[in-house]
Amino acid sequence: MRREAPRTVADYAPLAFPALMLIVFFVVPFSIMIAVSFFKRNPAGFYTPDFVFDNYARFLTPFFGGVLGFSLMLAILVAICCVVIAFPFTFLLTKCSRRVQTVWLVCLLSVLSLSEVIIGFSWSTLFSRTAGITNLLVTIGLMSEPQALLPSFGAVLTGMVYQAMPYTILVLYPALVRLDPTLLEAARTLGASPVRAFFNVVTPALRNTLVATLIMVFVFALGSYLLPQILGRPSHWTLSVLITDQAIYQSNMPFAAAMAVFLVLISLALVGLTLLVGRKESAA
Amino acid sequence: MSGLSLNGITKQFGDFTAVDDVSLDVPHGTFLCLLGPSGCGKTTLLRMIAGLEEPSHGSIVIDDEDITTIPTHKRNLGMVFQSLALFPHLSVGENIAYPLRIRSRSKDEQARRVDDLLKLIHLPGFADRPVAKLSGGQRQRVAIARALALSPRLFLLDEPLSALDAKLREAMQVELRQLQQKLGITTIVVTHDQREAMTMADMVVVMGEGRIRQAAPPVEIYRKPADAFVADFIGMTNLLPVEADGAGRATVLGTVIAGLALSNGVGKAQISIRPEDVRIAAPGNGAIAGTVTFVRDLGGTIETFVEAGGKTIISVATPRERPDVATGTQVGVVLPPECCVVLEK
Numbered sequence: 051m052r053r054e055a056p057r058t059v060a061d062y063a064p065l066a067f068p069a070l071m072l073i074v075f076f077v078v079p080f081s082i083m084i085a086v087s088f089f090k091r092n093p094a095g096f097y098t099p100d101f102v103f104d105n106y107a108r109f110l111t112p113f114f115g116g117v118l119g120f121s122l123m124l125a126i127l128v129a130i131c132c133v134v135i136a137f138p139f140t141f142l143l144t145k146c147s148r149r150v151q152t153v154w155l156v157c158l159l160s161v162l163s164l165s166e167v168i169i170g171f172s173w174s175t176l177f178s179r180t181a182g183i184t185n186l187l188v189t190i191g192l193m194s195e196p197q198a199l200l201p202s203f204g205a206v207l208t209g210m211v212y213q214a215m216p217y218t219i220l221v222l223y224p225a226l227v228r229l230d231p232t233l234l235e236a237a238r239t240l241g242a243s244p245v246r247a248f249f250n251v252v253t254p255a256l257r258n259t260l261v262a263t264l265i266m267v268f269v270f271a272l273g274s275y276l277l278p279q280i281l282g283r284p285s286h287w288t289l290s291v292l293i294t295d296q297a298i299y300q301s302n303m304p305f306a307a308a309m310a311v312f313l314v315l316i317s318l319a320l321v322g323l324t325l326l327v328g329r330k331e332s333a334a
Numbered sequence: 335m336s337g338l339s340l341n342g343i344t345k346q347f348g349d350f351t352a353v354d355d356v357s358l359d360v361p362h363g364t365f366l367c368l369l370g371p372s373g374c375g376k377t378t379l380l381r382m383i384a385g386l387e388e389p390s391h392g393s394i395v396i397d398d399e400d401i402t403t404i405p406t407h408k409r410n411l412g413m414v415f416q417s418l419a420l421f422p423h424l425s426v427g428e429n430i431a432y433p434l435r436i437r438s439r440s441k442d443e444q445a446r447r448v449d450d451l452l453k454l455i456h457l458p459g460f461a462d463r464p465v466a467k468l469s470g471g472q473r474q475r476v477a478i479a480r481a482l483a484l485s486p487r488l489f490l491l492d493e494p495l496s497a498l499d500a501k502l503r504e505a506m507q508v509e510l511r512q513l514q515q516k517l518g519i520t521t522i523v524v525t526h527d528q529r530e531a532m533t534m535a536d537m538v539v540v541m542g543e544g545r546i547r548q549a550a551p552p553v554e555i556y557r558k559p560a561d562a563f564v565a566d567f568i569g570m571t572n573l574l575p576v577e578a579d580g581a582g583r584a585t586v587l588g589t590v591i592a593g594l595a596l597s598n599g600v601g602k603a604q605i606s607i608r609p610e611d612v613r614i615a616a617p618g619n620g621a622i623a624g625t626v627t628f629v630r631d632l633g634g635t636i637e638t639f640v641e642a643g644g645k646t647i648i649s650v651a652t653p654r655e656r657p658d659v660a661t662g663t664q665v666g667v668v669l670p671p672e673c674c675v676v677l678e679k
Binding site: 235236237238239243244246251257 | 405408416417
């Protein structure tokens with residue numbers, strides 16, 4: 051394959067359309083949001099253009115700090131759960147026959163077609179007392195009487211892990227398919243049991259992929275605002291929920307914008323930190 | 335017996351039989367080459383010895399211990415893969431020390447063993463280099479050192495030199511053979527390169543379609559091939575039909591070859607004769623009459639293609655041994671009977 055650096059303006063032409071879309075649907079709205087975050091709220095109407103730091107100042111309270119901390123912790127936990135479950139699963143999947151792999155991937159893709167609302171209400175049914183999975187446990191004699199498993203932190207976590215799982219598997223799949231199977235076989239001939247070989251050959255060989263996947267799921271989970279409301283108590287609500295609440299129900303656009311900008315900055319900082327740590331380790 | 339025994343090994347993948355009833359005894363310290371065209375089952379056989387595939391039937395015995403059902407990581411063997419399979423996230427030293435680390439040997443012992451092995455493969459002081467910075471030949475050596483780190487009872491290599499360029503490959507063949515003789519370790523190499531097999535092996539096993547066609551020392555394989563498949567696969571050869579005439583004399587392309595005989599009751603067979611044994615002479619005098627169709631002058635040797643009775647016979651000779659003939663010359667082809675191998679199968 052030939053790879054030449056583009057020379058003339060015409061060589062950049064294929065970039066024009068995506069660039070335009072990104073500007074219209076990302077750069078412009080995001081800039082407006084940053085601007086609005088410095089505006090002054092007008093309780094009688096909407097907001098008036100201004101340049102004040104009130105919105106950011108209001109955010110720096112123990113309450114919002116706590117919510118921010120919880121949101122980040124939840125997103126990190128979802129990312130870790132997803133990778134811990136999806137990595138061995140995807141690894142075993144790549145060892146299956148082509149047919150089995152296709153069936154699994156099609157099923158996973160079909161989960162992607164479900165909206166967050168449908169996923170939320172399905173899980174709320176499954177976790178309910180009247181029609182939930184505890185009835186099944188009662189039938190087979192593992193529990194004495196059915197009980198409601200929601201609202202709870204576990205329910206929120208389960209729902210979000212379920213939602214992010216297909217993405218995790220689809221990101222890990224290509225890397226695991228390309229992994230040289232003889233690496234694992236070599237480890238086995240050298241005396242490593244299959245499980246041990248998986249941990250000290252496959253995992254380090256795919257370290258960068260794993261870090262990238264963790265970051266992707268983390269960012270994905272950070273944006274979830276429906277599942278915490280459907281499956282959790284108010285104490286399990288994330289910053290995204292509060293942003294929605296401020297923007298839509300309280301009509302406080304400047305404060306919502308300030309929270310959103312803050313969330314973006316914190317996430318970027320965390321991602322940057324992860325990459326920095328990763329680079330230092332590989333350099334050592 | 336001490337060494338490796340394969341007893342009736344068969345491997346089926348669905349309806350396809352990759353390895354078909356292979357039995358073989360490999361005495362301790364032997365350098366064995368499994369040779370054959372691609373798809374003949376040689377790699378599958380090696381993988382079964384390593385425990386990476388399970389035989390459908392048969393048993394594998396090392397030093398009187400049946401290891402057929404023992405998992406790979408408990409077999410104590412060293413294997414070098416075609417892709418080498420060096421661990422990219424580890425340095426040269428860590429790669430070589432991997433089997434020792436797995437068995438929780440002390441840091442001191444690991445360091446000492448790595449030093450010894452790096453000296454053995456002529457790469458002293460390379461322990462801290464990343465694997466990615468090595469040349470092809472150096473990687474090859476590191477893979478060999480890693481496989482030998484635990485002094486395994488069996489050393490297996492799957493097309494180990496195929497990724498190297500021709501010159502380096504020849505040098506590594508010699509080096510590998512010397513290393514094996516120094517360590518006295520039972521070694522099995524899979525290859526499709528007969529030159530490689532001839533250079534290194536004590537015993538060559540030629541495989542075709544999942545079966546052993548012949549197992550013998552390299553020169554015997556070359557001089558006395560068991561059947562047409564082996565004769566054709568090992569080096570260049572002339573395969574010619576031979577018939578018994580009314581008087582029981584062997585005739586090739588209508589010419590009686592004095593001194594050559596077929597077994598009683600065999601009417602038709604083939605002979606194999608190596609090009610360097612075929613002599614070109616003047617027509618007549620009991621020689622097979624033919625016409626020169628092509629001459630390939632390689633400097634060191636000259637190949638002469640002679641068409642006789644619808645067959646092309648190739649003769650190879652050095653320039654001094656060979657009469658000066660050009661394309662289109664009528665010549666006689668002499669097949670010395672002592673050089674003809676009759677293949678009656």
